[in-house]
Every structure is written in C-alpha cells, then in structure tokens.
Amino acid sequence: MASGRAPRAGETRAAILAAAERLFAERGLSAVSNRLVSEVAGQGNNAAVGYHFGTKTDLIRAVLREHALPMEEIRARLLRACAGRDRLRDWVVCLVRPVTDHLADLGTPSWYARFAAQLMTDPVLRGIVVDDALATPTVRAVRAGLDRCLPHLSPEVRAERHEMVRLLVVHTCAERERALADAGLRDPAWDAVAAGLVDAIVGLLRARATRAAPAHVPS
Amino acid sequence: MASGRAPRAGETRAAILAAAERLFAERGLSAVSNRLVSEVAGQGNNAAVGYHFGTKTDLIRAVLREHALPMEEIRARLLRACAGRDRLRDWVVCLVRPVTDHLADLGTPSWYARFAAQLMTDPVLRGIVVDDALATPTVRAVRAGLDRCLPHLSPEVRAERHEMVRLLVVHTCAERERALADAGLRDPAWDAVAAGLVDAIVGLLRARATRAAPAHVPS
DNA sequence: CACTAATTCAATCGACTGACTGAAACAAGG
DNA sequence: CCTTGTTTCAGTCAGTCGATTGAATTAGTG
Numbered sequence: 130m131a132s133g134r135a136p137r138a139g140e141t142r143a144a145i146l147a148a149a150e151r152l153f154a155e156r157g158l159s160a161v162s163n164r165l166v167s168e169v170a171g172q173g174n175n176a177a178v179g180y181h182f183g184t185k186t187d188l189i190r191a192v193l194r195e196h197a198l199p200m201e202e203i204r205a206r207l208l209r210a211c212a213g214r215d216r217l218r219d220w221v222v223c224l225v226r227p228v229t230d231h232l233a234d235l236g237t238p239s240w241y242a243r244f245a246a247q248l249m250t251d252p253v254l255r256g257i258v259v260d261d262a263l264a265t266p267t268v269r270a271v272r273a274g275l276d277r278c279l280p281h282l283s284p285e286v287r288a289e290r291h292e293m294v295r296l297l298v299v300h301t302c303a304e305r306e307r308a309l310a311d312a313g314l315r316d317p318a319w320d321a322v323a324a325g326l327v328d329a330i331v332g333l334l335r336a337r338a339t340r341a342a343p344a345h346v347p348s
Numbered sequence: 349m350a351s352g353r354a355p356r357a358g359e360t361r362a363a364i365l366a367a368a369e370r371l372f373a374e375r376g377l378s379a380v381s382n383r384l385v386s387e388v389a390g391q392g393n394n395a396a397v398g399y400h401f402g403t404k405t406d407l408i409r410a411v412l413r414e415h416a417l418p419m420e421e422i423r424a425r426l427l428r429a430c431a432g433r434d435r436l437r438d439w440v441v442c443l444v445r446p447v448t449d450h451l452a453d454l455g456t457p458s459w460y461a462r463f464a465a466q467l468m469t470d471p472v473l474r475g476i477v478v479d480d481a482l483a484t485p486t487v488r489a490v491r492a493g494l495d496r497c498l499p500h501l502s503p504e505v506r507a508e509r510h511e512m513v514r515l516l517v518v519h520t521c522a523e524r525e526r527a528l529a530d531a532g533l534r535d536p537a538w539d540a541v542a543a544g545l546v547d548a549i550v551g552l553l554r555a556r557a558t559r560a561a562p563a564h565v566p567s
Numbered sequence: 568c569a570c571t572a573a574t575t576c577a578a579t580c581g582a583c584t585g586a587c588t589g590a591a592a593c594a595a596g597g
Numbered sequence: 598c599c600t601t602g603t604t605t606c607a608g609t610c611a612g613t614c615g616a617t618t619g620a621a622t623t624a625g626t627g
Contacts, residue, residue, distance in 0.1 A: 159376065159378040250466050250519070251376050252466075296515065297512055300469070324558065325505065325557070330552075332551045333549075333551045335555075338547050
C-alpha cells in the first residue's frame with residue numbers, strides 16, 4: 130500500500146502546485162490549462178495534473194489548502210497573544226498579519242495573494258473558498274473578539290464592515306504583490322503593508338454609522 | 349455612407365452588450381465565449397460579436413465604456429456640488445455615489461458591479477480598465493480634493509489609502525450586487541450601501557498612520 | 568425597379584481544451 | 598530474479614474556442 134515510491138510523487142505534486150499557483154496568478158485562473166501546468170512543472174506528460182489532483186477545480190482547491198494551514202497557525206498564535214484583551218487593534222492584527230506574515234514567509238516573488246484575489250472574485254470558484262478557508266474556528270473567534278470592541282455598531286453594520294475588511298485585506302495584498310512583481314523588487318516589506326492595513330481597518334471599524342437615508346442628488 | 353440601416357445595428361449592438369454583461373457577471377469573463385454571447389443576444393449567428401465589436405477584449409472594453417459615461421456625468425455633477433468645500437465626507441461621496449447611483453439607475457437585477465470587479469482582478473484584462481476608466485479628469489479632481497482634506501498623511505500613505513478606497517468601492521458593490529441576485533431581492537437599497545461605504549471610507553481615511561516598524565510576533 | 572452598402576447568416580479553419588486510455592519506467596518487497 | 602503497485606509517459610477522443618470567409622438578407626437611395 131505505502132510502497133511504490135512516496136518521495137517522487139511528493140516532489141511532483143509540489144512542483145505542480147508551485148507551477149499552478151504561479152501561472153494562475155500571472156495569467157488568470159481560467160487562462161491556464163492543465164496541460165500548461167504539467168508542462169511548466171517539468172512533467173512532459175499532459176495528464177500529470179489529472180493523475181495527482183483530478184479536475185482543475187480540485188487543483189485549485191489543493192493550491193488553496195496548501196496555504197490555509199500555515200495561515201491558520203499564524204492566526205492561532207496571534208489569537209493566543211491577545212486572549213482576554215479588548216483592544217480593537219489587537220484583533221485587527223489577528224485578521225491582517227496571518228496573510229501578510231504568510232506572504233513574507235513565502236519569499237519573493239510570491240503569487241498566493243493574486244491567486245486568492247482572483248479566486249474570491251470569480252462567480253463560480255468563489256464557492257470553493259467560502260466552504261474551505263472562510264469560517265474556520267479561529268476566524269470565528271477573531272470576529273467575535275472584534276465584535277466585542279464594537280458595541281456601538283448594529284449587527285447589520287458590523288456584518289457589512291466585516292465583509293469590507295475581508296475584501297480590503299485580500300485585494301490590497303494582491304495589488305501590492307502584483308506591484309512588487311511588476312517592479313521586480315526584492316524587498317516585499319510586508320510589515321509595512323500590514324501596518325498600513327491595520328491603521329486603515331481600525332479607522333474603518335471605529336467609524337460612526339450615520340444610517341440617515343441619503344437624499345438623491347438634485348440634477 | 350450613413351445608409352444601410354442604423355437602428356437595426358444599434359439594437360443588435362445593445363442586445364449583445366446586455367447579454368455579454370450579464371453572462372460575464374454570472375459565469376466569469378473567460379468562461380463566456382463569443383458564441384454564447386451571440387446566441388443569448390438572439391443572434392443565431394456565432395460571428396455577431398466579431399462583426400460588431402471585433403475581438404473579445406474589444407467587447408469587454410465596449411461593455412466598460414457603456415457605463416463609463418453615465419458614471420462620469422454623476423461624478424461631474426457631484427463635483428460641482430462640493431466645489432470649494434473642504435469637508436472630507438463630501439469628497440468621499442464623489443467617489444462612492446457615482447457607482448452606487450449608477451447601479452441604482454440600472455435597475456434590478458444589475459450586473460455591472462460584478463463585471464467590473466472581475467475585470468479589475470484579472471491579471472491581463474486589468475490593463476484595459478486602468479487605461480480607460482481610471483484617471484479621468486474628474487477622478488483626478490476628486491483625488492486632489494480628497495488630498496486637501498488629509499494634510500496629516502504622507503504622500504505614500506495617501507496613495508495607499510486611495511487604492512484601498514478604490515478596491516473597497518468596487519468589490520463591496522460587487523458583493524452586494526451578487527448577494528442581491530442570489531436572494532432575488534427587488535429592492536437593491538443602493539442608497540444604504542452608499543451610506544455604509546461613505547461612513548467606512550471616511551473612517552478609513554481619517555485614521556492616523558502609525559508607521560512604527562512592527563516587531564515579528566514571537567513564536 | 569435596380570443599385571449599393573450594411574447587416575445577418577451558415578459553414579469552416581486550425582488550435583486548444585479536459586478527460587481518458589494503455590503501455591512503459593520505476594522502485595520496492597518477496 | 599520476479600512480482601507488485603506506483604508513477605510517468607505518449608497518444609487519442611469529442612467538444613469548444615476565436616476568428617474568418619463568402620453568400621444570403623435587408624433596407625434605404627437614385
């Protein structure tokens with residue numbers, strides 16, 4: 130059962146995942162064929178992706194999962210660090226740093242942020258990410274801690290802002306990653322990105338909600 | 349020269365644009381073929397898109413342009429309304445309302461927001477939108493007015509926040525539009541979306557920038 | 568009515584897609 | 598050495614893609 134040879138398969142799997150992630154980020158999810166992924170991964174065979182992962186959706190899911198665990202660990206660590214506290218900024222850090230620190234760990238260049246942004250924007254593939262990555266226990270815990278710091282907001286506004294924060298983190302990192310790749314920079318400076326994001330998000334969440342019905346602009 | 353028949357071509361063009369916008373929003377930009385667009389537009393011919401618009405990129409550009417002018421007009425009107433003023437909120441309204449009001453004008457259901465979000469996220473197609481829609485004179489004026497209200501921010505942080513705001517407006521509207529379409533709601537309540545966005549963005553922009561180098565979290 | 572130009576249509580091109588197949592190469596255990 | 602199961606490979610399949618072509622249709626103009 131566990132014979133044959135494990136290491137070779139593992140290397141091939143990893144090569145395919147790396148090639149897929151890069152191609153997806155650079156050319157777009159649906160502009161990349163399984164053939165191309167296999168080829169770039171060094172597998173002369175066009176069926177390598179199919180053998181190791183199955184369908185294209187399965188491959189995308191695998192790339193996503195590859196990053197889910199490291200980010201989850203960072204989030205859990207940060208969560209322990211600010212347990213019992215009630216400083217809004219600490220909770221925001223628990224939302225931002227798992228992404229930025231993980232991107233920093235990946236080295237330069239990275240492709241995951243652009244990959245994730247496309248995934249979340251695609252009308253059909255987005256279902257993958259909401260089932261898998263979103264709504265993990267730790268994410269739920271962070272959101273709960275965040276809510277405790279925002280008693281002045283109604284549940285509707287809170288949900289609205291949570292979504293804004295999610296969009297902000299993912300797409301800001303993706304834009305930054307792309308800008309870095311275009312400029313060919315070696316120093317990603319993800320810490321600075323995280324700092325800017327945390328500042329902005331704290332301001333966004335603290336903002337007072339004027340739910341006054343806005344009148345149409347007179348023409 | 350101007351003979352043949354204009355009205356028929358105009359109707360067909362409009363039908364193709366409408367079908368394309370809807371299909372792009374619902375299924376993803378690259379998951380929709382020109383054939384399908386022609387078919388859904390009522391043109392039994394698979395070459396209708398090619399004849400009226402050229403390549404697929406040209407079609408996408410045409411859909412984008414279709415909405416650029418109305419939004420530009422709304423933005424110009426709002427710009428006149430807050431000329432000479434220096435209230436941050438007024439300038440933020442100039443960024444948000446062109447989108448939300450235009451979406452409200454489109455009626456329910458609308459597809460433009462989802463279309464635009466995908467367009468801006470795609471690694472190759474995003475070049476279209478930056479050339480066309482972004483950086484129009486009115487957008488530039490709004491950004492300048494906005495900057496005048498944010499003297500406490502460094503140029504780098506200002507640029508960072510501008511980009512965040514852009515991402516926030518587009519993707520929040522797209523998410524809302526999709527949620528509405530999924531729920532089949534009749535009342536889009538774009539005014540409420542605009543109010544929520546303006547509140548959040550004002551808070552985001554007012555946030556103080558702590559550019560302190562964040563230490564790595566101890567493991 | 569005949570002419571002209573714009574528009575629609577049907578058919579086709581080479582290229583590529585995802586998915587599948589059976590055989591070859593491979594590395595272990597017996 | 599030989600068997601066993603895993604992995605890689607080359608080849609193929611029907612289907613779809615963007616794009617092009619030339620003929621049929623349409624509607625104004627002279």
